[in-house]
Amino acid sequence: MIIEEDTDNGVYAISLVTTPATGEEFVMLSEQKPIDLKFAEVSKDERLLLGLVLQPNQKIYRRDANGEEYEIFFREETIKKAAQLYLQNQHQHNVTFEHQTEIEGVTMVESWIVADSQKDKSAAYGKEYPVGSWIAVLKVNDPKMWEDFKANSTIKGFSLEGLFTPKKQVTEMSAVEKLNYLRSII
Numbered sequence: 001m002i003i004e005e006d007t008d009n010g011v012y013a014i015s016l017v018t019t020p021a022t023g024e025e026f027v028m029l030s031e032q033k034p035i036d037l038k039f040a041e042v043s044k045d046e047r048l049l050l051g052l053v054l055q056p057n058q059k060i061y062r063r064d065a066n067g068e069e070y071e072i073f074f075r076e077e078t079i080k081k082a083a084q085l086y087l088q089n090q091h092q093h094n095v096t097f098e099h100q101t102e103i104e105g106v107t108m109v110e111s112w113i114v115a116d117s118q119k120d121k122s123a124a125y126g127k128e129y130p131v132g133s134w135i136a137v138l139k140v141n142d143p144k145m146w147e148d149f150k151a152n153s154t155i156k157g158f159s160l161e162g163l164f165t166p167k168k169q170v171t172e173m174s175a176v177e178k179l180n181y182l183r184s185i186i
Contacts, residue, residue, distance in 0.1 A: 010085040011162035013094035014053065014108065014136065016149075020157030021060045022052050047140040048109070049149075050125055051158050054079045056132040072166070076132030080113050082162065083134045087111060095138065099161060105145060110137035 056079055059071040074082070086092070092108035114120045114133045122128070122135050129135060136158065140146045149155055 011082050011160045012091050013161040015096040015099045015159045016155050017159040018154045047146040049138045053134040053136050053158050079134050105141040107139050108136050109139045
């Protein structure tokens with residue numbers, strides 16, 4: 001999947017879901033203190049969710065409206081661009097539950113691309129993500145909603161909502177398209 005220039009492509013919301021397509025569950029940072037991070041003071045109940053939004057080259061199963069099954073994946077450069085556009089377009093307040101219901105009072109407060117798996121901030125919370133992965137931290141502002149999230153253990157991770165353009169694979173290209181593609185990457 002790619003993001004085409006001069007389009008509305010990209011991520012426009014993060015959804016809290018029971019079955020994240022990435023297979024990664026988020027970490028609820030409540031009464032947990034970071035292991036190696038140097039904070040002046042850590043709140044006893046931060047109401048933060050930390051997790052994976054996208055991982056480079058991870059195959060994600062999909063089925064279209066006609067029942068046709070396929071897999072998609074995102075390259076590092078597409079993930080980086082999607083993360084940047086998400087914030088540039090001021091979508092950090094766009095959060096849904098199971099891609100159905102908008103949730104008020106949940107905001108993305110941190111977002112980064114992993115540069116080093118072992119030294120990444122997420123490692124302090126027992127997570128290790130590949131280089132190029134997009135990690136996010138969402139703040140749940142409403143204490144009652146936070147208690148509901150903690151009590152509802154079926155919410156496991158993040159999923160994204162967005163528009164992307166499928167890029168043809170070389171194996172699907174005609175001979176002329178393959179030649180032009182190979183010329184473009186040399």
